[in-house]
Amino acid sequence: KIIHANHAAIKILAVNEQSIEEENYDDLIQGLNPELTVENLMKRCEFEPESEVFESAGRYYDIRYDRFKDENGKDVGLIMIIQDITQRMKLESMQMDFVANVSHELKTPLTTIKSYTETLLDGAVSDPETARSFLGIIDSEADRMNRLVKDLLQLSRMENNQEKWNMKESDLVKLLTSAVTKVALTAEAKKQKLNCLFEADARVAVVMDKDRIEQVILNVLANAINYTQEGGRIDIDLVVQDREAHIIIDDNGIGIPEDEQSRVFERFFRVDKARSRSMGGTGLGLAISKQIIEEHNGRIELTSRENKGTKVKIILPLSPAVTRGIPNIE
Known part of the structure; x- marks a missing residue:
C-alpha cells in the first residue's frame, strides 16, 4: 500500500x-x-x-x-x-553533440594546416610557387577557424544574454539595399541575377540592431548565392503586412530535401557538408540568424523544393512609431 x-x-x-x-x-x-x-x-x-x-x-x-x-x-x-529527467537528458545529449561537432570542425582545418606546414618544413618552402600556394591554404584554413570561434562566441553571448544590442529605429529598405550591394559582385561572378522587387525609395521603419540584422540578411543572401547554380536567379523583396516587415529572399537553386528542412536552423547542420565546408561555412550561420531575429521579436521561416529553389522569409515587427503614424527613421 x-x-x-x-x-x-x-x-x-x-x-x-x-x-x-x-x-x-x-x-x-x-x-x-x-x-x-x-x-x-x-x-x-x-x-x-x-x-x-x-x-x-x-x-x-x-x-x-x-x-x-x-x-x-x-x-x-x-x-x-x-x-x-527527460529534459536534462536532452540537454546533456545536445552538449555532447555540440562538443563533438566543435571538435570535428576544429580538427579538419587543424589537420590541413599541420599537413601543409610539415610539407613546407620538409623542403617544399624552397619552391616559391609551391610555398605561396601552401601558405595560401594555411591562411584560408586559419581564417575558417577564426570564423568558427567568432560564431561560437556570438552564440554563447546570445544564449547567456550577454550580447550587447544597439537597438534603434532604422530604415529596413536602406539596410536591405546596402546588403544586396555588398553581395552583388559575388553573384555577378556566378552570372546570377539579383532581382530587387521592392521599391528602393520606400521607407520601412523597424527598431533593430542594424549590424545584426545586416548579418542575418547577408547570411541568407550568401546561402542563396552559394547554393544557386551559375546563371541562376535570386529575387529579393520587402513587403509590409499586418504591422510586420517581411524580407523575402527566393532563389531557383538546388533546394533542400523536405525531410531535412526542419533541421536547417540547428547548429552545425548542413545539407551538403562537403560543399558547405569547401565554401568556408561554419554550419552556424542560420542558427545565429534565428537567435538574432528572435531577439528582435521576429521570425525566420524557410520553405524549399529540391532542385527547384529555396525561399527564406525574415519577419520583423514594424516600429511602434510607424503603427502610430509617427515617422522617426534614422
Missing part, C-alpha cells in the same frame, strides 16, 4: 489520488516499469540506498530508493524518489 505520494509522483504514475488510496503500489507501477516492484527494490537496497535511470514511453526517469525503518531499526517500508 502507498502511504504517501505527492502531486509530482501522481503525475508521473499517470493516476489520480483515489487510485493511490485504493490500489497497491505493485499494480500502479506496472505502467511505468514492471521491474520496480517492492520485492525487487527491497532486494536491491538491502545494504545501501540505490539509484538507477530508466526509460518509459519516450521519457527518462531517475529513481532513488532505500528501506524505511522504524525507531527500532526494523524494515517497515520503502521510500522512493522519482524524478523526470
